Amino acid sequence: MASIPTAPAQVGNGKAVHYVRKDEFQADTIGCRRRVSRELTEREAAGRQPCGPCQRAVDALVAEQPATPAGDAEPAAQEGQVYRQELRAEVAACTLTVAAHITAHGFQPVGERIAWTFRTGHGASARYRWVSTRYVVG
Numbered sequence: 001m002a003s004i005p006t007a008p009a010q011v012g013n014g015k016a017v018h019y020v021r022k023d024e025f026q027a028d029t030i031g032c033r034r035r036v037s038r039e040l041t042e043r044e045a046a047g048r049q050p051c052g053p054c055q056r057a058v059d060a061l062v063a064e065q066p067a068t069p070a071g072d073a074e075p076a077a078q079e080g081q082v083y084r085q086e087l088r089a090e091v092a093a094c095t096l097t098v099a100a101h102i103t104a105h106g107f108q109p110v111g112e113r114i115a116w117t118f119r120t121g122h123g124a125s126a127r128y129r130w131v132s133t134r135y136v137v138g
Contacts, residue, residue: 008045009036019054031057
């Protein structure tokens with residue numbers, strides 16, 4: 001089974017261990033979608049409690065890894081390319097949205113990579129919006 005390209009990370013000054021993908025540029029954690037302050041070393045992460053949503057995301061990634069025989073490498077490479085393109089689209093959409101709406105957070109996918117919903121503001125002033133795969137913000 002291939003190893004999952006994740007790394008422990010810190011959000012703000014928090015003590016919980018969050019996780020970020022390492023195969024593509026990611027500014028947000030993979031589980032709770034919070035902005036990463038810095039990457040942690042394995043030594044710094046040892047003994048800290050993991051973030052629940054981030055740990056579940058890592059567990060889901062491990063469960064999704066197909067056990068392919070060594071001779072069946074070509075289809076996995078094609079699937080990896082599709083995944084990388086989807087991930088690039090998500091990162092671009094989130095980055096452009098944050099550039100336009102500095103308080104944008106809480107991105108969640110809608111359907112099969114059709115769009116992502118997000119929130120701007122906090123508390124009573126929070127508003128829900130969306131951004132499509134064509135980077136149209138609504």
